[in-house]
Amino acid sequence: MSVHSSPVWHPFTQHALEPEMRKAVRTEGATIFDADGNAILDGISSWWVITHGHRYPPIMEAIRKASESLDQVIFAEFTHEPAEALARALVGVAPQGLTRVFYSDSGSTCVEVALKMALGHFHNQGIDRRRIAVLEDGYHGDTIGTMSAGERGVFNAPYDPLLFSVERLPFPGPSPEQEQETLDSFEKLCREGGMAALLVEPLVLGAGGMRFYRAEVLRELHRIARAHGVLVIFDEVMTGWGRTGTRLACEQAGVAPDILCTSKGLTGGAIPLAVTMATEEIFASHLSTDRRKTFFHSSSFTANPIACAAGLANMEVWRNEPVQQRIDALGRAHDERLERFRADERFANIRRIGTIAAMDLVFPGGGYLAECGPKLRAFFRSRHLLVRPLGNVLYLMTPYCVTEAELDRFYDGIEEGVTHVLKEFAR
Numbered sequence: 001m002s003v004h005s006s007p008v009w010h011p012f013t014q015h016a017l018e019p020e021m022r023k024a025v026r027t028e029g030a031t032i033f034d035a036d037g038n039a040i041l042d043g044i045s046s047w048w049v050i051t052h053g054h055r056y057p058p059i060m061e062a063i064r065k066a067s068e069s070l071d072q073v074i075f076a077e078f079t080h081e082p083a084e085a086l087a088r089a090l091v092g093v094a095p096q097g098l099t100r101v102f103y104s105d106s107g108s109t110c111v112e113v114a115l116k117m118a119l120g121h122f123h124n125q126g127i128d129r130r131r132i133a134v135l136e137d138g139y140h141g142d143t144i145g146t147m148s149a150g151e152r153g154v155f156n157a158p159y160d161p162l163l164f165s166v167e168r169l170p171f172p173g174p175s176p177e178q179e180q181e182t183l184d185s186f187e188k189l190c191r192e193g194g195m196a197a198l199l200v201e202p203l204v205l206g207a208g209g210m211r212f213y214r215a216e217v218l219r220e221l222h223r224i225a226r227a228h229g230v231l232v233i234f235d236e237v238m239t240g241w242g243r244t245g246t247r248l249a250c251e252q253a254g255v256a257p258d259i260l261c262t263s264k265g266l267t268g269g270a271i272p273l274a275v276t277m278a279t280e281e282i283f284a285s286h287l288s289t290d291r292r293k294t295f296f297h298s299s300s301f302t303a304n305p306i307a308c309a310a311g312l313a314n315m316e317v318w319r320n321e322p323v324q325q326r327i328d329a330l331g332r333a334h335d336e337r338l339e340r341f342r343a344d345e346r347f348a349n350i351r352r353i354g355t356i357a358a359m360d361l362v363f364p365g366g367g368y369l370a371e372c373g374p375k376l377r378a379f380f381r382s383r384h385l386l387v388r389p390l391g392n393v394l395y396l397m398t399p400y401c402v403t404e405a406e407l408d409r410f411y412d413g414i415e416e417g418v419t420h421v422l423k424e425f426a427r
């Protein structure tokens with residue numbers, strides 16, 4: 001569908017430069033089939049949402065079944081079993097202390113909810129804490145609030161007048177000195193007072209370029225926050241549901257946040273749903289006969305029963321199937337294939353955590369950097385591979401069902417694509 005024949009305005013798409021949209025007609029496993037009969041391998045899990053595989057049977061079955069008895073039901077004055085059962089299951093597997101589950105429908109929204117909970121928590125107690133600390137290069141969504149908390153740049157420059165300010169900590173790493181600098185600057189901010197919450201993506205800054213940092217740093221940030229009465233919000237929208245090798249990334253640091261956000265893989269990626277989990281303390285600060293202390297947030301589709309049923313089915317997949325073994329095996333398969341890039345000077349910072357493999361393309365004359373991304377993407381497209389570099393960062397984040405042969409196609413494609421594009425620029 002071209003910009004001339006379709007009224008659709010696509011996200012993160014420059015219609016003046018993009019080739020025609022391919023029309024997806026069917027999905028299965030790690031593959032998107034288009035209307036021209038092409039089978040395109042999904043190397044980014046359709047923007048990081050699909051975990052087990054496209055149209056994963058138990059999840060699709062749960063959606064079908066739930067739709068036989070319920071559609072959207074107002075979630076004030078009513079509850080329903082899919083929401084109740086999913087909430088109980090989430091509390092059962094979440095880090096200690098997260099006993100309350102607030103539903104919404106996207107990653108951005110569940111982070112907005114988290115920020116509102118944090119500020120409401122202090123406001124309702126008459127405590128003047130309203131500053132928010134974040135990590136540089138963070139990404140939390142594209143709404144005004146989450147853009148405010150995320151890295152500023154070309155993506156949000158026009159909206160700058162609408163964005164509120166937050167405290168930015170330098171990225172923690174890779175050197176121990178840089179890690180210490182992050183911790184020191186956080187400690188200093190906490191000492192200044194008025195700090196309400198620290199909002200971070202644990203272990204991996206996704207959209208910020210698949211930048212990894214150590215679990216020990218996360219643990220230290222958590223310790224400092226606790227010592228100063230600052231709430232900790234983990235945005236596990238991308239990292240959740242096995243992406244980093246454990247169900248939640250924060251498990252690797254052995255720390256529990258006060259507020260946890262999860263979305264993308266919550267339903268295995270089949271259907272939109274998000275939750276913000278909070279501690280009993282945060283719930284209690286909103287519990288009052290004074291109606292002004294109500295948590296004033298809702299979206300029309302809060303706790304959609306069909307989506308909740310999909311979420312519950314995802315949790316059953318985690319309980320009944322060897323998901324952890326699949327993730328571990330996928331990680332090893334990535335490692336074997338990343339090996340050949342280590343001696344290749346065109347690539348740097350070759351890294352993997354869980355099911356995410358990434359490497360930086362060393363691009364001579366970085367001025368062209370902006371152009372290498374689209375050129376690589378075009379090459380991958382010609383090979384029926386869905387791979388979208390983040391600037392000069394090449395990464396793979398496939399559904400867990402990807403086969404070894406499919407992985408080979410990705411890695412061969414990356415090697416050939418880079419050779420092809422570098423040659424083009426050398427001309």
Ligand SMILES: *Cc1c(COP(=O)(O)O)cnc(C)c1O
Nearest residue numbers: 106107108139140141206237238
């Ligand atoms: C994708 C993402 C979001 C936003 O989720 P949407 O569903 O796109 O609104 C928030 N935080 C992180 C870490 C993400 O990767």
